[in-house]
Amino acid sequence: MADTPARLMALPGWLRFLVLVGAGAVAGLGQAPFDLWPATIVSLAILFGVQARADTTKVAVFAVWSFGLGYFGFSLRWIVEPFLVDVARHGWMAPFALVLMAGGAALFWAVAGWLARRMAPGGMLFFGLMLVWAELTRSLVLTGFPWALLGHIWVPTALAQLAAFGGPHLLTLITVLAAWSLAAVWHNKIFPGLIVLAVLGGGAAFLRIGPAPEPRADAPLVRIVQPNAPQHLKWNPAYRDVFVNRLVDLTGQGAVPDLVVWPETAVPTLLNYIQSDLSLLDGAARGAPLVFGIQRQDATGGFFNSMVVMGPGGVIRDIYDKRHLVPFGEYIPGARLIADMGFTGLAGLVGTGFTPGAQEEHVMIPGIGPAVPLICYEGIFAEEINRGPARPRLLLLITNDAWFGQAAGPYQHLAQARLRAIEQGLPMVRAANTGVSAMIDAKGRIIDQIALGGVAAIDVRLPPVLPTPPYARWGEWPFAAVLILLTFVFYFRRFRFPD
Structure with a gap:
């Protein structure tokens, strides 16, 4: 497996694109309803190696975008369904909606790949941290769309309980750490990779503490x-x-x-x-x-x-x-500029859609x-x-x-x-x-x-x-502080793993 990234980079450009799109789709198997989280970890580990081994920044960024296109295209395939409710009016939009949504979400990952290559070339773990930043940004900008986050693959597992401490983005950090540890082992950095894997495995075992207390007999x-x-x-x-x-x-x-x-x-x-x-x-x-x-x-x-x-x-x-309304579904962004074109959104209301509460x-x-x-x-x-x-x-x-x-x-x-x-x-x-x-x-x-x-x-x-969890008490701020610290540490120390 260690030479898989090198073999991928040796493929002709069009074939490499298709393989990376396919690898991204395999990573999407970690999302519900399949819940095959190992598929996400293995696929991401391959992406880490590809991003680090690419000959140029342009090639690396396009590789990351291609992988993201496959991941989001597969994970968000349901996005075509609203357009099929009224096929005569909206059906033609379905393929465009999927490609644009997947391609747009993948752009966040591509930016992460570009930043990693510019700031710490060859640093797989730094690229992982940039992916966490990309997922955090994707959750907030343009009203946000935190669907199919990399951290969602842990929902059926004991590690999901860590969301009580750092929310979904802590789970995303765990995802990239797991993928990096596997990539590190493949690239002969066995000791640090195994240490991270052991910590994650031990954490999962520790968190198997059972469900919340059962409801009282007189509960509503x-x-x-x-x-x-x-x-x-x-x-x-x-x-x-x-x-x-x-x-x-x-x-x-x-x-x-x-x-x-x-x-x-x-x-x-x-x-x-x-x-x-x-x-x-x-x-x-x-x-x-x-x-x-x-x-x-x-x-x-x-x-x-x-x-x-x-x-x-x-x-x-x-x-x-x-x-928090659904853009283009419940309201049209910039509706005053395009109202004369007759668009009202899938909600089907007259005018420009719903008003936010x-x-x-x-x-x-x-x-x-x-x-x-x-x-x-x-x-x-x-x-x-x-x-x-x-x-x-x-x-x-x-x-x-x-x-x-x-x-x-x-x-x-x-x-x-x-x-x-x-x-x-x-x-x-x-x-x-x-x-x-x-x-x-x-x-x-x-x-x-x-x-x-x-x-x-x-x-x-x-x-x-249950007693108020840390995330409910303090929100994203503690995790954001940890992520900022990790980013600075790995940037200034330039931790680079094998090319």
């Missing part, structure tokens, strides 16, 4: 309802009552819970016009608080993607408006306490979860993953939800339109779930809250 009983409304039918007026009645029927079964949670946009009507339906919803909930997703319009004419908390008697107790704290669930409200896309942003001074009782995420199809997207979204629970030390109630709906405990374990594509309701006791 939560009913999570999944109607499975296909996206191409969800907004069809002919099916409006079909899906609402499905939710009502599933809600009204069995014992009365302490909380009922429906998915994002569960009621396909503006909140402004459902007064006559509130008694129907209240009757189904039978006095329990009901959380449901819906769209609404305010007095200024702005449209919002909202979460509503309804109490007994059909009284609206709280409303949360989604703050302003409130930044919690919603109150009667009888349970404060909850951190998250609507779909908001659940992928670890750094935006900490809200308000009070310690909440739970994370409450409603989503419509019908946009993501029936393959990788919903499972990758679920994996990120598990990380949010670990980072915050809080249980999460996750209600998804088509799945996967789940109760997740404060260590990221799925207590119960409704399968993708299922029509069902589950009753689950709310797991307990």
Whole structure:
């Protein structure tokens, strides 16, 4: 394996490009639903060698970009699904969306390769640190897109618990350290490589400390309802009552819970016009608080993607408006400049899409306490979860993953939800339109779930809250300080490993 990078660099340019794209795709197997994290580590180790052995900076940067194109193209393949909901109008955009998204994300990695070659030529570990910076930057700039982070490969493993200390980017650092250690062993730097591998292996063994404490017998009983409304039918007026009645029927079964949670946009009507339906919803909930997703319009004419908390008697107790909207899906960046072109986004609203919400704290669930409200896309942003001074009782995420199809997207979204629970030390109630709906405990374990594509309701006791983890207390700052220190150390000492 040690000469694999050299063999790759000896290939003709077009063939080397294809092989590197393929190697990147193999690295994507570490993401859900495959969860083959060794594939990511081995592929990245090869990339480290290629980047260090390239004859020129230009060749090295193109090699990294090619690998990233394969990685993101495979990991984000679900991105074509929203364009296939209405094939006649949007289907032609699907291949362009995938190529542009994958190629754009790979540019962050290419910049990392360029910086590594300029600042520490041949330094594989320094290149790894630049990759961590690239993933951190990708999570923040242009509203951020922290999907398929390299650290996400650890979600099914014990190492995921380290997210409680440094969030997803600490897991990304662990990923590149593991890949570098393997590359170092291949390149005859056996001692440092084995030391890092031993530390990572020992850490994983130490972290196998079991799940969070089981829910108390008198813990709130939560009913999570999944109607499975296909996206191409969800907004069809002919099916409006079909899906609402499905939710009502599933809600009204069995014992009365302490909380009922429906998915994002569960009621396909503006909140402004459902007064006559509130008694129907209240009757189904039978006095329990009901959380449901819906769209609404305010007095200024702005449209919002909202979460509503309804109490007994059909009284609206709280409303949360989604703050972090999906670019081009829920709003059009620079809409005023292109409104005349007729683009409104996949959300299908008139005008320029949704308006971002302003409130930044919690919603109150009667009888349970404060909850951190998250609507779909908001659940992928670890750094935006900490809200308000009070310690909440739970994370409450409603989503419509019908946009993501029936393959990788919903499972990758679920994996990120598990990380949010670990980072915050809080249980999460996750209600998804088509799945996967789940109760997740404060260590990221799925207590119960409704399968993708299922029509069902589950009753689950709310797991307990853990003591506030360091990440929930201090956010990204401690990890950022460590990353800055490591970057300076390896830059100034010029640690270079074999060419």
